[in-house]
Amino acid sequence: MAFYVLILKDEEDETGVTYRFGPNEDNLGSLWLNKSSGEVKELEEIPAQNPQAFFQRAAVKVRQHWKNGLFPEKTCWAS
Template sequence: MAFYVLILKDQEDETGVTYLFGPHEDSFGTLWLDKYSGEVKELKETPTQNSQALFQRAAVKVRQYWKKGEFPEKTCWAS
């Protein structure tokens, strides 16, 4: 099964970054990334099937950037 997860930065402060994520702009969930620990928490599920799979992929992608010290405005997961 192929996945595409659009990931857009929503807010950023000194402690964390909030991202919107989902298969398209009409179905976003929300996640938060702790800038210090790299912990990712789901704040709101996507209103679609496979919501947990979408969150897991979005979390992996933002952690990959976190490891490089980056917090992009826009990215995606595609497989």
Template structure:
């Protein structure tokens, strides 16, 4: 099963970054990453059947960027 997860930065401050994520730009969930620790929390599920699969993939991509010290405005997961 192929997956595409769009990941868009919503807001950023000195503590963390909030991203919106999902398969379609009009149906997004949200997550937050702590800039210091890399801890990720799901704030809102996507309205998709496999919402946890979308969150897990978005979280991995955001965490990979965090490891590089990057918080891009837009990224994606594709498999």
């Protein structure tokens, strides 16, 4: 089964980055990434079935970018 998560940067400051994520631009939740520790927290669950699957994949992807020192404007998880 294919899985796609759109991830869009919402806000960024010196301590963290907020991203919106979900299956498409009409159904987005949000998460926050701590720039110093790489900790990811879910701020808003997406309005869809199995919302934790979307959050987990989005969290993995933004942490991969964080490990490389990157905070992209747009990215995705696709499998």
